[in-house]
Amino acid sequence: MGATLLAQQRETTAEERERFSALVGEHLDGLFGASLRLTRNRTKAEDLLQETFLRAWRSFHTFRPGTNVRAWLYRILMNAYIDGYRKSEREPEVVDHEDVDEFYLYSKVHESEDFRRAGNPEEVLLANLMDADVKGALQGLPEAFRNVVILADIEGFSYKEIAEILGIPIGTVMSRLHRGRRQLQVKLWEYARRAHYVGAERPSGGTGGGP
């Protein structure tokens, strides 16, 4: 009797393990990327992912099949991140740019003499922004804004999903997202201006006989 019960338990566990692996396996790429962006460090990202994976496994019995598995996993990820990793970080200063609107970057390139001279200012800007610029700008955002921008703009979650993942109202999601995106544009413009994409310093393409 005892032995049969034990065998049954073992079987259940094996079967559960298989269901868990199938369900979670396809989201590991995304979770790993999100961990890297959150922690900005390879070792910490691996630790965070492992913690997330173990927490998910421990609470797998509470997961209801047919519900949003991806949102469930990201909620565990964000909680693990907030519990364990956030405390050691130094928080960038929250500067709210009240005067900045949704089209800050667009307006800036159009106002810039240098960019205007280049012909198609928006294209020049977009073509010259480097991976490091965009990552740097994202990393420079205050935590609360950054988390929402990551979930919306990189992970592609809806406002409602983000509200569930972070346990905050939808209105807060939208306000943080909007403020984060505006601040991101301010930072991108700083990179663009500093990098001299356009202007006299730039060596000519070598076609000779420029203007």
Place this chain on the structure above:
Amino acid sequence: MTEIDCEQVLEQVWSYLDGELGENAYIEIQAHLAECAGCGPKYEFQRKLFTLVEQKCKEGPIPVELKQRLFRLLEG
């Protein structure tokens, strides 16, 4: 049909791009963007900027060895 003006359209461009608007609002804005010389380019720029941010911040797939390590944790 009620006409929406440029200001209203631009205010909602992010929600529009995020797919967070109702169908009627979506159709109205779509029609406006297609015709308005002022809003069209601004919208296009936002769209391209979103794509750029997403592409530049994507990280590669999880290393195989890390994935294997995670699944081994379940066996312990």
